[in-house]
Every structure is written in structure tokens, then in C-alpha cells.
Amino acid sequence: MAHEHDHDHEHDHDHGHDEAAVDEEARAEAEADARRRLALAQIRQYGDPALRLKAHEVAEFDDDLHRLVDRMVALMHDAQGIGLAATQVGVLRRLFVFQPDPNEDARVIVNPVISERDDETASDEEGCLSLQGVRVPVDRAVHVVLEGKDAHGEDLRLELDDYAARIVQHELDHLDGVLIIDRTNDEHRKEALGILRPRAVIG
Numbered sequence: 206m207a208h209e210h211d212h213d214h215e216h217d218h219d220h221g222h223d224e225a226a227v228d229e230e231a232r233a234e235a236e237a238d239a240r241r242r243l244a245l246a247q248i249r250q251y252g253d254p255a256l257r258l259k260a261h262e263v264a265e266f267d268d269d270l271h272r273l274v275d276r277m278v279a280l281m282h283d284a285q286g287i288g289l290a291a292t293q294v295g296v297l298r299r300l301f302v303f304q305p306d307p308n309e310d311a312r313v314i315v316n317p318v319i320s321e322r323d324d325e326t327a328s329d330e331e332g333c334l335s336l337q338g339v340r341v342p343v344d345r346a347v348h349v350v351l352e353g354k355d356a357h358g359e360d361l362r363l364e365l366d367d368y369a370a371r372i373v374q375h376e377l378d379h380l381d382g383v384l385i386i387d388r389t390n391d392e393h394r395k396e397a398l399g400i401l402r403p404r405a406v407i408g
């Protein structure tokens with residue numbers, strides 16, 4: 206899942222900030238941009254068949270799985286996303302990483318299931334690292350209980366509300382080959398498909 210950038214670090218050009226600090230900030234931003242583009246190039250994009258496949262249960266909680274988790278967390282951070290499912294990196298295994306709060310560590314859940322789901326839903330705009338340039342409103346349950354395993358095979362049970370609940374429903378959809386354009390209304394779907402339609406290449 207992609208997130209809105211918080212451009213709330215206001216630059217005060219009138220006082221303070223010497224030129225070196227501004228240059229430093231501009232370079233850091235350019236580097237973050239370059240890292241984001243590199244990460245997005247490694248994340249499957251709309252039209253890739255892997256995004257439409259159903260992932261399989263994970264049976265082995267081994268080093269191979271841990272390496273995959275590390276890679277997914279790094280990609281999610283570099284891409285400046287708040288969630289990433291294994292299918293988005295072309296791996297058909299049931300796990301995803303997510304980070305609703307930037308001040309807390311990224312979390313991973315393996316073989317996730319939603320065991321409880323509120324009837325109450327809310328609509329909000331969602332983006333997706335695999336559908337760049339698209340934001341569509343999606344209805345989600347505002348409270349869910351997510352159960353599964355951690356990367357070592359230990360039981361995990363998370364009670365999640367609002368934003369965090371939205372993220373895990375989005376990521377769980379990915380493991381079943383479901384995308385936000387399947388969950389939005391006709392009008393927004395049509396608009397999104399217009400953005401995603403591959404441009405004809407001439408010459």
C-alpha cells in the first residue's frame with residue numbers, strides 16, 4: 206500500500222537555514238527519490254500476472270523465509286510504502302509486511318487470516334505500490350482481528366482499528382490476487398484503468 210507523503214516539514218527560507226543545510230536536504234531528497242524508483246522497479250506492477258494469483262500457505266519458517274522478509278521490509282521502506290505483500294515481489298507465499306506507525310518497527314505476518322471483522326465499514330482513498338498513480342476509495346471494516354504466525358512460526362493475534370485495519374485488509378487481498386480496483390466503484394475503476402492502460406509505443 207502506498208501512502209500520502211507528509212510534506213509538513215516546512216522550510217523556512219527567510220531565516221535560519223544556511224545554504225549548506227539546504228544543499229544537504231536537497232541531496233537527501235534526491236537520494237530518497239532514487240531509492241524509491243529502484244524499489245518500485247523491483248515491485249510487480251499492474252499487468253503482471255503474479256498480482257492476480259493466489260498465494261500458498263507457508264510451511265517452512267526457515268532462513269529462506271527470513272531473507273524474504275528482510276528483503277520485503279527494505280523494499281517497503283525504500284518505496285516509501287506502508288505495506289507490501291509477497292505476491293508484489295512475485296513470490297506466491299502467504300505473508301506480508303506492514304508498518305502503520307513510522308515510529309514503530311515494521312511487522313510481518315505469515316499465513317494471515319481475519320478471524321473477526323466488524324460490520325461497521327468506512328470508505329477512504331487507497332493507493333498501491335503496484336498501481337502507481339492510482340488512488341481510489343475503498344470500503345473496509347474499521348476493526349479486524351488478524352491471526353497468523355510470525356517469521357519464526359509463533360502464533361500472532363493482532364486487534365487492529367482504522368488505518369492499521371485498512372492496511373492489513375489491503376495486503377491480505379493481495380495474497381488472493383485482489384486489487385483495489387476490484388474493490389472500488391465503477392466510476393473510479395474506469396478512471397483508474399485509464400491511468401493504468403499501457404501506452405502504445407510508436408517507433
Ligand SMILES: [Zn+2]
Pocket residue numbers: 206207332333334335375379
Ligand atoms: Zn497494494
